[in-house]
Each structure stands twice: as C-alpha cells, then as structure tokens.
Amino acid sequence: MKSSAELQEIRNKLRMEIGYSLPIQENDIRIVVGMGTCGIAAGAREVVRTFMDEVEKRGLEHVKVTQSGCIGKCDAEPIVEVTLPGKETVTYVHVDPAKAREIVASHIVGGKAIKNYMK
C-alpha cells in the first residue's frame, strides 16, 4: 500500500520529467544545442546527453535542453546557446562534454558565463 507520503515521493520524483512534457515556460532557462549534420558530426549528440545528465543529477527543474538546426557556422560546432530568463543569449562554440559540465556548473547554476568558451 502507498501512503500519502509515498505518493508525494512519486510527485517529487516525476517533477523533473513532467517539466519535459509541458511547453517551455517563460522563466525556464534554455540550453539550445545546434544539431545540424555538422553539429552531430562534431559530437553534438554527446553534448546533449551530457546536459541532460547534469540537469537530472542536479535536479534543475527549470532548465530545458532543446535542439536547433544548423546556424551556418559549421566550423564552430558544436554550438550551444544558453538563455537565462530576461538575459541576453550567450553562444558557446566547440563545446564538448567536459565543457558542457562546466557550463552547467558555472553559468546555469552559478550565473557566471564562461568567456573562454564563447566565440
């Protein structure tokens, strides 16, 4: 039998998942990974998976990771755009899994963009 406390546990556990079954909200932080053929060839899929992993591990409910097509700067792929609510979009280039984890720690969680990884 599930007690009401256990039901609450289910709610907490699924809160993250639910976020991904709803449209993006205004106060969400957005991470957009360029996933054109060029981006994928440069390793963008692994970057997406890394972001998802970080988001889940850290329980970052209001962070949404999505993809976009090629933006025409193929030599800079994988390109990642990070938008905090009400702030200007920051574009990172040549992102790899290690940089992705740093971006989450510093920019998403800490609020400090990493200048070195920008173009």
Next chain:
Amino acid sequence: MLERAHIMICGGTGCTSGNSKKVMEEFEVQLKKNGLRDEVKLIMTGCFGLCARGPIVAVYPDGAFYQHVKVEDVAEIVTEHILKGRRVTRLLGSERTESGEVMPINQTPFYRSQKRIVLRNCGRINPENIDEYIAFDGYKAYEKCVKEMTPEGVIQLLTDSGLRGRGGGGFPTGKKWLSTYNAKDDQKYVVCNADEGDPGAFMDRSVLEGDPHSVIEAMMIAGYAVGATQGYVYVRAEYPIAVQRLQIAIDQARAYGILGKNAMGLGHKFDMEIRLGAGAFVCGEATALIHSIEGHRGEPTQKPPHLAEHGLWGKPTVLNNVETYANIPQIILNGPQWFKSMGTEKSSGTKVFALGGKIMNTGLVEIPMGTTLRTIIEEIGGGIPNGKKFKAAQTGGPSGGCIPASLIDTPIDYDNLIAIGSMMGSGGLIVMDEDNCMVDIAKFFLEFTVDESCGKCTPCRIGNKRLYEMLDKITKGQGTMEDLDKMEELCKYIKANSLCGLGQTAPNPVLSTLKYFRDEYIAHVRDKKCPAGVCKALLNYVIDKDKCIGCGLCARKCPAGAITKSDYIAEGHKLPSMQIDVTKCLKCGACMDTCNRQCAISKK
C-alpha cells in the same frame, strides 16, 4: 536517463481509428534506428480535441503540434525534429503569426478561447500509468478532504463552487450530495453515469479514455462526503477503450492501496467496480440506470423516491455524470472561488462539447460557460466548410433543440439554453448549414427516440411514434396545415405526461424547429418543396437541355438507368441532350456529382 523530449501521441477513439497505434509503433522503430530511444519518452495519451486533424502527435518541451500524421511521416519527424531540432513545418497546421511563423498551438483560434479543466490531463499524461496522474497532483484532493475537511465541509465547498450536473439536468451537485449525506442507512453507494447515449456525443468517453483516475478520485471524495464505501461506474460496452483504461486505472489504484480498505493509510474505505451497459439510450436515465445495474430491465421508475433516499438496491445513492466528477478534484484543490471565477453567475466553470456536423474543426472543446455560440462556431470551430452559411446549432441531443442563426450571440449556459427552447444536455453540439433541412433533422431525432423509447409509458411509446409519422408525412409532401397544429398539441401532451426524461424531452427537437423554422415546415406542406433540397420526395433532378452537351457520363453513372438521350440538339452542340425519367429516378444525386458541366443538372 531523463528524457529530453516527450512525444505524445493521441490515443483517443478518433485518432486510434486514424491509425495512431501504428504511428506509435513506427516511432518505436524509428527512434531505435536512430539510437534515440533512451533520450525520448513516447506516450500514448488522451484526446487533444482537434479530432478533425488527427492523428495528432505533440512534441514537448518544444511544443510542436503535428497534425494528420501518417506512418510515412514518422521517419522525417524523428530524423529532422528529434535528432536535428528542425520542425517538420508541413505537418504543423496552417496557422501563422503576423511575422509568418508557425503559431504556438495555444494561440491558435481552436485553443485560445478554450479552458481545459476537465480535459486538463488529456494529451498530457499516459492514462494507463497511475504515477503520471499522481505527478500532476493526483489523489491530492482526496487526501485533502480526508485529512483536513469534514464531510459537511466537502459538501459545503461544492455547494459554494456552484457546480451543476454536467449530465444534462444541471442539478446542483452539492445539494445532491447533501441529501444523500442526510439519508441515514448502513450502506450507501456512489454511482457514475458513463452511459453517454446521445448521437454525436463523446465527451465522457474521452475523459475516461484520457484521464480515468480523475473520475476514480472524485468518486472516492463523494464516498467520503456522503458516507459510502462502494462505487460503480456504469459505462456502455460500446466504449471498449474507455472500459479498458478505466479497468487498468482501477486495478492500479487498488494495487497502490488507494482504493481499498484503508485508502492511502488515511483510514477511509472505498472500492469500486465497472458495470457494463448494453447501449440503450434510456439506461442513461438515472432510475433506469440503477435498475440496469441491479440486473433488471433498464426501465425508468417514478421519482420520488429520489436516489438520495432510495437508490441502488434501495440504498441512498449519489449519481453523477463523468464530467461532473472530473471537475471535483480541481475544485477541492483550487477552491470554490476559483471555480466560480469562470463561467456565468448561475453556471460556474466550463463545459465540454463534442463539436460535430458542418464545421471545420470537428472535435472536443472545453469552454468557460457563457461563451457565445458565435465564438464556438466561428473561432474555435473554424467556421462552416465550403463557404456555406450557418443555419442552426443543435444542442442537447435528442432532448434538446435547434438554435437558429439569429441567436448566435447567446452566451451558452444552462438557463439561457432552456430559455431559447434547447438545453445543455450532456454536450453534443451539431452545427447545420443551409443544406440541412430542419424538418428532416427533427425527424432524425424523433426516429432515434422512437427507437430508444423503452415502451413502458403510453405517451412516449405511442405519442412519439405518431409524432414521427406526422413528420414523415410532411417530408413526403403529404402534410396539411392542421398537422402542424396537431403536432404542437401532441408535443405538449407527450412532454406533460411521459414517465421519464426521455419522453418528457423527446418533442423538443420538433418544438424548437417549429418555433424557429416554421417557414420551412410550411414550404413542405403548402408548396410541396424542401428549401434545403434534402427531402427526396419533394425534389426532382432536371437537366438543362440547352446546357447539356450530351456526353452521356451521367447516364453511365445512373444506378437506375433513368437517364437517356433525348431527341433535342441544342444550338452549337453536336449531340442530343440527356433527359431524366422522373418515374425511375432514385434521387441519389450521382448524375449531378459527375456532370462535366456542373450547371447542366440541378435540384428543383
């Protein structure tokens, strides 16, 4: 791993018949093929409402809303959108913003005036997974009731909310529960009416298919409030998906100990079962439904005694409609003022309508009470197809009436609809255009009630049959002006003397059309004409011998061999024109549909 995209595929009855199951299977295949299966969650969900454009596939969090999705489209959605982040624009519908971009789905005319409370979880959760219901605050309302409120408090809250029965009558739900609460007995029952027999209605079915737990939770709340420990859902066997999902939901709730002897460890006992109906319209009537559950013939009995004192197996019983129940958990969680803030003074909240007939966006819509018919038809419904003119809307099914175009600005609520001679009914809304004959419509509904009358009382059994015969006579051009007066008199007699709601409301389609479209009746009777060109006995197909080029296409299509060459050759034509033998003509219209020069054949 946390999935980065959720693909929701509509598993409602409409989209299922449009092959959405196969679409789901193809997504399985394509996601695996692209190595994306663990990055994406695939969910078969309830009805999104826009059935006319099904099968629907929504992708979140991007909020892409794909329409008319075919199995062949799936590979493209997966490789383009899911993999590369490029939406497949050609499947996103035609609505564009001012800047020319695909309009976000919640801003489209179909959705922007809707308010989804009853349907909130349809298109959002997998109805076959109780965890997803729980995640969206499921069973929290029940917990709140048992932990923080007295039964009287729950009933008072419902009374304050102004919730009225969505099954048709509009009886205040709080008041109903109070009578059952006040009845003293060792056993009481909670029953849910999911019979939904009106032609064209599929609201309750969609709620059970898309969000069965909301009904279970509300019935548990009812059990707590009135002191009942057992519930029954009476649902027609013709709703296999609804029955199956409800059974899965009940089983899962029981396995979690939500239903059972000590629900959620809160010390309250409640369990429930499904009872299948055989699909008789009259079994939706409260007393007939109770008899049917008891294993008796589904026939109504006199009220009083009311179900609140003498219901199922003679015990005090609460009976509510599916949609009524589905509102209740939200009202408990958000409070009566929240509910009252929607709708009109005497009809709070929303109403779900099954929109059908001559309308672009056939489907399921939920609107705040007080929304005008114009908004429903012109904005949400997307207007009438083929540039035809709106003529009337039929609400309330066989018990309701036709609302003429002149009343299109009427705000829809219980009292307004009654005032104009129709009724809310359970929520069927059938739109008619200039090609619909109102006498024929009245006849259609009467034929239905004659068929569905249980035959127990004379006014309904014989009265409606006679009424039907008079309508039939009129559509054949054999009616007299006295017949119109006689019909009105008979209608009043049937309404006043029938035993149950079926007979008492059956004449409404006739009365309302007689009131608003009397001219059309008179045209049938006096001029022997059907202005809409529907009643076959009153129309003839004629060929304009000067326009006909004599190609003979129509003669080959005619199933009755009624078309032959004439001996007339029009000026400038090489072949003799065709002619129709009216004694052989079946009036099927096949000739008119095939004619090369559409103007050559017409209905007169």
